[in-house]
Amino acid sequence: MMRTxxxxxxxxxxxxxxxxxxxxxxxxxxxxxxxxxAPVELAGVAVRRPAKVRAGIDPALVTTDATAxxxxxxxxxVVEVIGGIEPARTLIATAFEHGASVVSANKALLAQDGAAxxxxxxxxxxxxxxxxxVAGAIPLIRPLRESLAGDKVNRVLGxxxxxxxxxxxxxxxxxxxxxxxxxxxxxxxxxxxxxxxxVEGFDAAAKAAILxxxxxxxxxxxxxxxxxxxxxxxxxxxxxxxxxxxxxxxxAICERAADGASVTARVHPAMIPLSHPLASVRxxxxxxxxxSDAAGQLMFYGPGAGGSPTASAVLGDLVAVCRNRLxxxxxPGESAYAALPVSPMGDVVTRYHISLDVADKPGVxxxxxxxxxxxxxxxxxxxxxxxxxxxxxxxxxxxxSDAALTGTVEALRSLDTVRGVASIxxxxxx
Amino acid sequence: MMRTxxxxxxxxxxxxxxxxxxxxxxxxxxxxxxxxxAPVELAGVAVRRPAKVRAGIDPALVTTDATAxxxxxxxxxVVEVIGGIEPARTLIATAFEHGASVVSANKALLAQDGAAxxxxxxxxxxxxxxxxxVAGAIPLIRPLRESLAGDKVNRVLGxxxxxxxxxxxxxxxxxxxxxxxxxxxxxxxxxxxxxxxxVEGFDAAAKAAILxxxxxxxxxxxxxxxxxxxxxxxxxxxxxxxxxxxxxxxxAICERAADGASVTARVHPAMIPLSHPLASVRxxxxxxxxxSDAAGQLMFYGPGAGGSPTASAVLGDLVAVCRNRLxxxxxPGESAYAALPVSPMGDVVTRYHISLDVADKPGVxxxxxxxxxxxxxxxxxxxxxxxxxxxxxxxxxxxxSDAALTGTVEALRSLDTVRGVASIxxxxxx
Numbered sequence: 001m002m003r004t005x006x007x008x009x010x011x012x013x014x015x016x017x018x019x020x021x022x023x024x025x026x027x028x029x030x031x032x033x034x035x036x037x038a039p040v041e042l043a044g045v046a047v048r049r050p051a052k053v054r055a056g057i058d059p060a061l062v063t064t065d066a067t068a069x070x071x072x073x074x075x076x077x078v079v080e081v082i083g084g085i086e087p088a089r090t091l092i093a094t095a096f097e098h099g100a101s102v103v104s105a106n107k108a109l110l111a112q113d114g115a116a117x118x119x120x121x122x123x124x125x126x127x128x129x130x131x132x133x134v135a136g137a138i139p140l141i142r143p144l145r146e147s148l149a150g151d152k153v154n155r156v157l158g159x160x161x162x163x164x165x166x167x168x169x170x171x172x173x174x175x176x177x178x179x180x181x182x183x184x185x186x187x188x189x190x191x192x193x194x195x196x197x198x199v200e201g202f203d204a205a206a207k208a209a210i211l212x213x214x215x216x217x218x219x220x221x222x223x224x225x226x227x228x229x230x231x232x233x234x235x236x237x238x239x240x241x242x243x244x245x246x247x248x249x250x251x252a253i254c255e256r257a258a259d260g261a262s263v264t265a266r267v268h269p270a271m272i273p274l275s276h277p278l279a280s281v282r283x284x285x286x287x288x289x290x291x292s293d294a295a296g297q298l299m300f301y302g303p304g305a306g307g308s309p310t311a312s313a314v315l316g317d318l319v320a321v322c323r324n325r326l327x328x329x330x331x332p333g334e335s336a337y338a339a340l341p342v343s344p345m346g347d348v349v350t351r352y353h354i355s356l357d358v359a360d361k362p363g364v365x366x367x368x369x370x371x372x373x374x375x376x377x378x379x380x381x382x383x384x385x386x387x388x389x390x391x392x393x394x395x396x397x398x399x400x401s402d403a404a405l406t407g408t409v410e411a412l413r414s415l416d417t418v419r420g421v422a423s424i425x426x427x428x429x430x
Numbered sequence: 431m432m433r434t435x436x437x438x439x440x441x442x443x444x445x446x447x448x449x450x451x452x453x454x455x456x457x458x459x460x461x462x463x464x465x466x467x468a469p470v471e472l473a474g475v476a477v478r479r480p481a482k483v484r485a486g487i488d489p490a491l492v493t494t495d496a497t498a499x500x501x502x503x504x505x506x507x508v509v510e511v512i513g514g515i516e517p518a519r520t521l522i523a524t525a526f527e528h529g530a531s532v533v534s535a536n537k538a539l540l541a542q543d544g545a546a547x548x549x550x551x552x553x554x555x556x557x558x559x560x561x562x563x564v565a566g567a568i569p570l571i572r573p574l575r576e577s578l579a580g581d582k583v584n585r586v587l588g589x590x591x592x593x594x595x596x597x598x599x600x601x602x603x604x605x606x607x608x609x610x611x612x613x614x615x616x617x618x619x620x621x622x623x624x625x626x627x628x629v630e631g632f633d634a635a636a637k638a639a640i641l642x643x644x645x646x647x648x649x650x651x652x653x654x655x656x657x658x659x660x661x662x663x664x665x666x667x668x669x670x671x672x673x674x675x676x677x678x679x680x681x682a683i684c685e686r687a688a689d690g691a692s693v694t695a696r697v698h699p700a701m702i703p704l705s706h707p708l709a710s711v712r713x714x715x716x717x718x719x720x721x722s723d724a725a726g727q728l729m730f731y732g733p734g735a736g737g738s739p740t741a742s743a744v745l746g747d748l749v750a751v752c753r754n755r756l757x758x759x760x761x762p763g764e765s766a767y768a769a770l771p772v773s774p775m776g777d778v779v780t781r782y783h784i785s786l787d788v789a790d791k792p793g794v795x796x797x798x799x800x801x802x803x804x805x806x807x808x809x810x811x812x813x814x815x816x817x818x819x820x821x822x823x824x825x826x827x828x829x830x831s832d833a834a835l836t837g838t839v840e841a842l843r844s845l846d847t848v849r850g851v852a853s854i855x856x857x858x859x860x
Contacts, residue, residue: 139577147569150745315580
């Protein structure tokens with residue numbers, strides 16, 4: 001039975017994602033109404049530049065006063081696709097105070113202030129949904145929060161940033177250097193004019209914080225996530241990776257410690273074997289592996305960004321939130337009951353690929369091997385290459401803690417025979 | 431705030447899946463309680479053979495009288511993992527009548543009587559959830575029903591039966607024939623003693639019906655699904671597939687017609703390019719592609735069967751259904767408002783790979799090509815091989831309707847120069 005009074009939606013932001021949300025709300029109005037059980041109406045659109053032409057949006061709905069829009073009192077759902085911390089944070093808080101539920105695509109805000117926003121939603125008996133904040137169209141938040149609610153997730157491992165995957169894929173397939181690949185990504189619109197948030201891993205770290213929080217029922221903030229960008233990955237690193245049957249991806253990795261008593265979350269470039277499904281994720285696509293006790297290994301793959309894919313995720317949330325309003329209920333809120341400690345990077349255990357520039361003389365390998373042994377880092381393979389009095393040593397270790405590896409590298413740097421540490425790269429997915 | 435009265439769960443069936451559900455309910459009781467907001471208690475377990483030892487289950491809970499258990503009146507959720515049509519259907523109906531919600535893993539029943547079961551659930555204000563009925567642990571029902579609720583799904587294409595994928599993968603990788611690969615699957619426990627439901631495509635067809643219904647908001651019954659098993663796939667077919675850069679998979683394909691006005695659902699073996707992600711799905715794994723207007727291409731991958739993975743899906747539903755009960759609400763029920771007609775197989779449009787045994791004499795190719803042209807089926811490539819007065823023609827067509835192809839093949843059979851049609855295989859995923 002269809003209710004006739006429409007649910008009113010306020011759209012904050014009308015860029016690439018927002019305009020697509022508005023378009024689909026109009027063109028698919030009948031389907032949305034049938035799926036929700038009531039029509040949904042776009043009641044207002046807050047933008048910064050009202051003069052910009054927005055095809056298909058009634059100019060009478062457009063306002064520059066976002067605060068007044070969320071304070072109207074008759075808004076059922078606020079869709080926030082502005083991004084960034086402010087004014088989004090204040091607008092969302094105001095929306096809850098005035099009785100609206102919120103659908104957001106704002107990873108930075110959720111990673112920084114998710115707990116406070118969830119608390120505000122709960123206090124006012126409203127929903128806060130944000131499937132679009134992680135991996136665009138790929139259903140990930142809902143599967144982790146609901147489908148796996150009866151399971152124990154042990155690891156989330158994924159490519160969650162399309163820009164950096166495009167750049168790394170380009171470097172891998174063409175042999176290009178970082179700058180050349182970045183320039184192409186910029187020219188094609190895959191990278192922004194200021195690519196810092198992507199290439200330095202801030203975007204991926206925000207997503208890792210959100211995923212870890214949901215997967216482990218524990219609050220994980222952006223500050224808890226170890227972050228290393230991919231600007232220093234070189235063509236030589238890709239050559240080294242190829243020799244090992246690997247490629248290089250910027251990975252977000254959220255893990256429960258072996259004893260189950262703590263968790264870690266990190267973002268960094270890493271070598272992964274070509275046989276790993278993540279190795280064949282091309283271009284700007286995203287893919288996330290989830291490992292749990294009962295389900296085993298699951299993978300979710302799809303477009304990680306873009307107006308339409310992100311709008312698909314926003315609208316899925318919008319339908320769910322509207323249904324909840326009609327039922328007078330709310331969906332699952334924050335689940336942080338496990339409250340596991342988030343361990344520092346030093347506690348992370350993985351394998352390492354280290355390239356050293358060393359003096360080409362007898363005894364160097366023995367010296368280096370001794371340093372690894374003294375720090376409890378077991379060596380898997382060593383490859384030695386010499387030319388013109390200089391030599392390089394490539395060491396691949398067994399699993400060791402990041403702290404032990406860091407201590408090893410410091411000690412190596414102090415050896416006279418080690419001229420430099422050319423690169424250190426983690427090896428994952430084995 | 432935790433409610434202290436526990437929610438009571440009746441488990442119908444305690445085989446591979448049921449015993450794992452019971453085990454996890456016990457070992458993860460605290461986590462489940464925290465995630466639901468109230469403890470869940472296993473209130474009874476209905477089995478056929480009570481004498482069988484069931485580790486970890488209180489013998490006092492075990493009964494052979496499933497009907498009495500669901501009629502007790504204090505059961506909040508019935509978990510049905512018996513399978514088959516009866517007595518599961520009557521037990522589920524009885525459960526709703528006595529106020530319980532239902533979580534089921536029963537694809538055969540859902541595909542046959544989903545509409546009636548949903549109606550019964552709705553009538554009594556209870557939930558019917560069945561994530562475990564399709565593709566085991568892989569979240570698929572919830573993403574289709576909820577995450578993509580604001581999008582328009584155009585196609586679902588997947589490997590949804592692990593047994594047949596194991597057999598086909600074995601044939602592909604070892605060159606084994608069907609019987610040999612089936613024998614190995616049986617020996618390893620991947621195939622049942624009577625493999626009919628799997629190898630004849632009944633299991634996959636049930637899943638296709640369920641997926642098509644949800645994806646297209648339309649009732650699709652098992653009878654609406656075209657079904658062709660994979661018992662006639664030969665080593666020669668795999669050799670032909672390899673020559674085309676393809677492999678062979680048993681696919682479930684649910685499609686919206688190009689004009690959007692009708693849908694089709696089918697299960698059959700098909701060639702797919704090795705470059706397609708489904709081509710590299712190995713062993714008993716499942717994977718499903720979903721294509722929609724806004725999200726684009728999504729893929730979901732994971733273990734499609736087995737006790738633990740299926741239990742993971744059952745428990746995810748159990749948590750959701752319990753939360754709904756605590757909130758006094760229900761989740762989304764059946765959505766069949768679109769009520770699109772389900773077109774017959776003749777309307778399906780795809781490409782075909784046809785092997786013909788023909789007389790090795792001049793003019794045969796011209797005759798054959800004329801027959802294709804007369805039926806409006808355009809030829810992409812032809813390969814002709816002759817030996818000892820016999821020859822074979824391998825024809826790959828452009829896209830054509832199944833009806834046109836069927837007419838073509840009938841006419842070919844009536845040609846004197848065509849000794850036989852060695853194989854017809856659809857080509858998908860291009």
